[in-house]
Amino acid sequence: MERIRVLIAKVGLDGHDRGAKVLARFLRDAGFEVIYTGLHRTPQEVARAAVDEDVDVVGISLLSGAHIPLVPRVIQYIREYGGNPDEMLILVGGTIPHDDFPKLREAGVDGIFIPGTPISEIIKFIKEELPKKRKGKSK
Amino acid sequence: MNVEEIVEGVISGNRRLLARAITIVENEYPESKELLRKIYPRTGNAHVIGITGFPGVGKSTIVSKLTEEFRRRGKSVGIVAVDPSSPFTGGALLGDRLRLDGADVNKNLWLDEKVFFRSMGSRGRLGGIAKKTGDVIKLLDAAGYEKILVETVGAGQSEIGVLEVADTVVVILMPETGDDIQVNKAGILEIGDIFVINKSDLEGAENVERWLKYMLSLDEETVIELSKLSHADDAKIMQKLKWKKPVLRTIADKGVGIKELANEIERHYEVIKKNGILQEKRREKAKLSAIELAVEEIRSEIIKRYKQLLDKEIDPYTLADKIVKEVLKC
Ligand SMILES: Nc1nc2c(ncn2[C@@H]2O[C@H](COP(=O)(O)OP(=O)(O)O)[C@@H](O)[C@H]2O)c(=O)[nH]1
Ligand SMILES: [Mg+2]
Secondary structure, eight states: OOOOEEEEEEBSSOOOOHHHHHHHHHHHHTTOEEEEOOSSBOHHHHHHHHHHTTOSEEEEEEOSSOHHHHHHHHHHHHHHTTOOGGGSEEEEEEOOOGGGHHHHHHHTOOEEEOTTOOHHHHHHHHHHHHHHHOOOSOO | OOHHHHHHHHHTTOHHHHHHHHHHHHTTOTTHHHHHHHHGGGOSOSEEEEEEESTTSSHHHHHHHHHHHHHHTTOOEEEEEEEOBOTTTOOEEEOSGGGOOOSOTTSOTTTOTTEEEEEEEOTTOOSSSOTTHHHHHHHHHHTTOSEEEEEOOOOSSOOTHHHHHOSEEEEEEOTTSSOHHHHHHTTHHHHOSEEEEOOTTSTTHHHHHHHHHHHHHHHHHHHHHHHHSTTTTOHHHHHHHHOOOOEEEOBGGGTBTHHHHHHHHHHHHHHHHHTSHHHHHHHHHHHHHHHHHHHHHHHHHHHHHTHHHHHSSOOHHHHHHHHHHHHHHO
16 A cells, blocks of 8 residues: 655744644645654755655745755755655745745755645645656555 | 665665665565565564553653663664554654654764664554554664664554564553553553653652552462462463563653663563563564465455455355365365
8 A cells, every 4th residue: 555655844943833734734634644854954854854764755844044055955965865856746835035946946846835825735736746756666 | 676686775774775665565565575575584683662652651752762872872773653544544644753852962863874763654553553564673673773663653542563563562651641440441551561651750650650560560469370370381471470560760851761761671671582582472473474464365365266256145154164165275
């Protein structure tokens, strides 16, 4: 029996995780297995968890505005730890200015969700985009 | 990637391949059986420690602090944390990892090369563990992790699943963990080798401890009485006589009492290694998982082969007879 595994990570210094927790709960209700990291994780910690937990989706939530160094670094460390970020859906949620979208996409981010995005849209995105990504975990 | 490569990776300590091997086993992909068969000869070296108790008693916190303590003692630590899956959607919130934080800020358990943490949804299995938890433990074992901590779903019902996988079972209680009856009903006294009253900073710890020790002493008396009867050589009774179940107090979030808990866990392992109980437990485990696998295979074969018969209007008793006779013949 296959289950889609999602990592929800809070990166950086901001201390708000209500949004991340609500999202985690909704994703669970949508049938996903959701691993929540808790607050203040570093890019290395998130990457390590993503690889060890062998997740299909990495959702990074940050409000601090430090997404430009932090998000690309998560992706870089996933690769360094032997994972393949191209097989994962990488999502970012938070207050991200439009101007930064291209940079994030270039770094390997698949979806960017600004505050106020309905959770149903995020779920729909995962369900539609993940099959295109996955080469299938079974050989 | 073929199974050979994955097996090689798991054994040689490649985390990425270990992580993927766990997914293969957990999802029951076609190559799962071959993979498990190949790593089996490499298993049996790890000490598997079950951590069980009601939700919120502090299991994940204790797992984290024990991990730190075992690392201090130079042991590598694998962790499998099981949380309940929703029976309706199959989804699960796996929130045990977020407690993974040692007291020592210079030692980051998230990045420690000798710590491997994996979260699992129970995926429909009752009893505190997932159907594949035992096999995931085998992978960690083959990968060389010396101590494997298994946090079970704290369902508050009989968590007997932990007995199927653990060498040492630690039961966590806390002050005001519901009433005595609830604990009794859960059969928790029987499954535990070591008892911990966590959150001893809260009021009522003495009461729980007094009550628990009393209940355990009753249990002990029964064992001694039984041992006087003819079947005193019964292995289970002997086991109970050789191990007096300790009761410890901890304040897990402050790290208080963790060393003592680790000491008792080690002591239990030494005792069961010496008196042969460990070998016996493991034989029993191997037997049970073989039976489970066989039954599962036969069940799906029956459903496949007797589809037509099953759909026919025939009483189940006659049908069962028919199937058994035919299956036993082949
Ligand atoms: N007061 C107190 N709280 C604790 C102690 N140990 C853990 N906790 C808290 O209890 C809550 C539940 O802990 P957790 O480890 O997640 O419990 P689990 O559900 O059994 O895994 C958390 O908020 C912990 O910080 C303790 O010794 N004393
Ligand atoms: Mg827990």
